[in-house]
Amino acid sequence: MLKIGSYSFQSRLLLGTGKFPNYEIQKKAVEASETEILTFAVRRMNIFDQSQPDLLEELNVKNYTLLPNTAGAKTAEEAVRIAKLAKASGLCDMVKVEVIGCDKTLLPDPVETLKASEELLKEGFTVLPYTSDDVVLARKLEELGVHAIMPAAAPIGSGQGILNELNLSFIIEQANVPVIVDAGIGTASHAARAMELGADGVLLNTAVSGANDPVLMAEAMRDSIIAGHKAFRAGRIPAKRYATASSPKEGMTVS
Numbered sequence: 485m486l487k488i489g490s491y492s493f494q495s496r497l498l499l500g501t502g503k504f505p506n507y508e509i510q511k512k513a514v515e516a517s518e519t520e521i522l523t524f525a526v527r528r529m530n531i532f533d534q535s536q537p538d539l540l541e542e543l544n545v546k547n548y549t550l551l552p553n554t555a556g557a558k559t560a561e562e563a564v565r566i567a568k569l570a571k572a573s574g575l576c577d578m579v580k581v582e583v584i585g586c587d588k589t590l591l592p593d594p595v596e597t598l599k600a601s602e603e604l605l606k607e608g609f610t611v612l613p614y615t616s617d618d619v620v621l622a623r624k625l626e627e628l629g630v631h632a633i634m635p636a637a638a639p640i641g642s643g644q645g646i647l648n649e650l651n652l653s654f655i656i657e658q659a660n661v662p663v664i665v666d667a668g669i670g671t672a673s674h675a676a677r678a679m680e681l682g683a684d685g686v687l688l689n690t691a692v693s694g695a696n697d698p699v700l701m702a703e704a705m706r707d708s709i710i711a712g713h714k715a716f717r718a719g720r721i722p723a724k725r726y727a728t729a730s731s732p733k734e735g736m737t738v739s
């Protein structure tokens with residue numbers, strides 16, 4: 485069970501809704517993923533202008549927890565404004581805080597992310613900040629009282645997988661709130677690896693929406709996250725430098 489603030493989920497996969505080839509494939513992929521949480525950029529929804537297309541239009545949104553994100557914000561002030569607009573329009577009080585500090589890498593601005601998170605916590609939001617894999621920043625966010633930490637595996641949309649396993653494992657080790665690896669996942673083994681390291685969940689978008697077969701990739705992500713989490717819970721054997729026989733000779737009567 486994944487618990488974020490007062491919310492509980494069976495699935496540990498959080499899925500982004502952008503960049504699918506069409507709404508039908510988006511719907512099928514979302515269903516195949518068995519996700520319970522869908523994230524979307526508030527600025528791309530029609531919540532303020534009903535004449536505009538709704539980017540989730542084929543989906544029965546009642547079946548999902550909608551996690552608005554503040555994509556597009558470059559300052560804390562913008563992020564807070566976007567989050568408040570989303571809440572005022574009746575969306576969930578949970579928000580993914582995304583304050584971009586660099587247009588080329590789309591990496592988050594740590595100072596503005598801290599400021600936005602602090603303000604949104606005061607306003608009573610359930611706050612999930614997207615961060616870099618900075619261990620100290622993750623701790624400071626947790627000290628503020630955020631409800632989950634979302635460190636990037638790699639730049640958004642890059643599909644490179646986890647670039648700094650050491651930092652990620654430090655963040656996971658020290659955290660007392662869920663750690664959800666967010667962004668940069670390219671294929672199922674990356675998601676499984678995040679879970680094997682002890683992450684509580686994975687948020688991804690491009691790896692599914694951009695796959696040749698998004699529906700099949702959504703299934704693969706679902707399965708890999710379950711498998712990675714099981715492997716983490718099972719406790720892996722330590723890696724050794726040299727071989728040890730799988731069938732020991734001790735106790736055998738025939739040599």
Ligand SMILES: CC(=O)[C@@H](O)[C@H](O)COP(=O)(O)O
Binds near residue numbers: 524639666667691
């Ligand atoms: C949808 C969303 O929130 C993205 O900003 C997120 O970070 C996913 O990144 P990928 O597209 O790299 O999976």
